[in-house]
Amino acid sequence: xxxxxxxxxxxxxxxxxxxxxxxxxxxxxxxxxxxxxxxxxxxxxxxxxxxxxxxxxxxxxxxxxxxxxxxxxxxxxxxxxxxxxxxxxxxxxxxxxxxxxxxxxxxxxxxxxxxxxxxxxxxxxxxxxxxxxxxxxxxxxxxxxxxxxxxxxxxxxxxxxxxxxxxxxxxxxxxxxxxxxxxxxxxxxxxxxxxxxxxxxxxxxxxxxxxxxxxxxxxxxxxxxxxxxxxxxxxxxxxx
Numbered sequence: 001x002x003x004x005x006x007x008x009x010x011x012x013x014x015x016x017x018x019x020x021x022x023x024x025x026x027x028x029x030x031x032x033x034x035x036x037x038x039x040x041x042x043x044x045x046x047x048x049x050x051x052x053x054x055x056x057x058x059x060x061x062x063x064x065x066x067x068x069x070x071x072x073x074x075x076x077x078x079x080x081x082x083x084x085x086x087x088x089x090x091x092x093x094x095x096x097x098x099x100x101x102x103x104x105x106x107x108x109x110x111x112x113x114x115x116x117x118x119x120x121x122x123x124x125x126x127x128x129x130x131x132x133x134x135x136x137x138x139x140x141x142x143x144x145x146x147x148x149x150x151x152x153x154x155x156x157x158x159x160x161x162x163x164x165x166x167x168x169x170x171x172x173x174x175x176x177x178x179x180x181x182x183x184x185x186x187x188x189x190x191x192x193x194x195x196x197x198x199x200x201x202x203x204x205x206x207x208x209x210x211x212x213x214x215x216x217x218x219x220x221x222x223x224x225x226x227x228x229x230x231x232x233x234x235x236x237x238x239x240x
Contacts, residue, residue, distance in 0.1 A: 001112060001163075003171050004028060007081040009101065010090030011042035011074075013190060014118060017146025018088050020046045021175045023071040024063070030073045030080050039074040046072070049147060081109050086171055088140060090118045093199050098122065102130035114167050116140035117155075121202040124157035134159035138168045144191050147176075185235040189228030197222050 004027065008019045011033035019031045019042070033039050050065040073080065078101075081087060087105060091097045098117075105115070115137045117127045128137035139155025152172050156165060188196055197218050204212040221227075221234065228234030 001085065001114075001167050003085045003167065003174070005030065005084045005086075006171070007032065007084040007087040007105075007109070007113075008090065009033075009078075009081075009087060009105065010092075010118075011038050012090060012092070014142050014144055014146055015088075015090035016042040016045050017049075017144075018090065018118075018142060019072055020049060020068065021146055023068045025174050025176050026071075027174070028071050028073075030075060030084060032075055032078055032081065034076060036074075036076065039076070043069060043072070043074060053147075078104055078108055081105055081113075084109060084113055086114050086116065086167070088116045088118055088142075090142075093119060093121060093195070093202060095122065095202075098127060099130060102127060106131040106133065114138065114164050116168060118142055121199045121206065123206070124155050124160065128157045128159055135161040136164050138164050140168060140172075144187055189234035189236055189238075191228070192230050193218060193227050193234055194222050 006022050006027050007030045008015050008022070009032045011019070011031050015031070015033075019029045022029045031039065031042060033042070046069060047065045050068060087109060089098070089101065089105075091101055102115070111133065113136070115131065115133070117124055117137065117139050118141060119127070119139060120141055124137060124139040125134075128134035131137060134157065137157055138160050139153070139157065141153035141155065143151055154165070154168055154172070197214055200212055200214045200218070204214065225231055226234050229238050232238050
């Protein structure tokens, strides 16, 4: 299946990075979120990222920010996903949100569309059960920040077909990454320590295994409001 138009649901840090990477590799992107303000912030972040890209790829001819952003349609209406070939879902790691989103996009998107669940803790089989296309649902866990991480974890659900896996792999092969690394604590600050804590709590609850028990330091930092970049301080200080 040819992948031309891709929907990205959720314009947070990862969703914004996914949208930029897709647009830079020639894909038409529909970026969906709940408010114009979030979408405006995502566009601003993409333009900023494109300005810095030349520092990491010296000598490489790059398109203008306008050309890249021009391939991204920003919208608050899920109905704009009606003609996409592929959807990458990046909503917050909260089951009540995913449970609401999937039946809606399943009813809107064409039958050919593949759904990629960007999750670090939820079962792909459980998410796929929310749709009428469980064979076309696959896990696709992008590392954060997307543009600096060349690796993506692909997770097969119980019903995921070989064709769906191949379609997912083809899309990932088409997407660009800078390939520069960021350490684990800096990455945690970028994601948000509260987001990480919530994800670990979901894993602990889902699998009832002590290896997923959140670190006391992580809980202490979240309680203290030290959430990383979003609060100005986490493992590192982002103040002026």
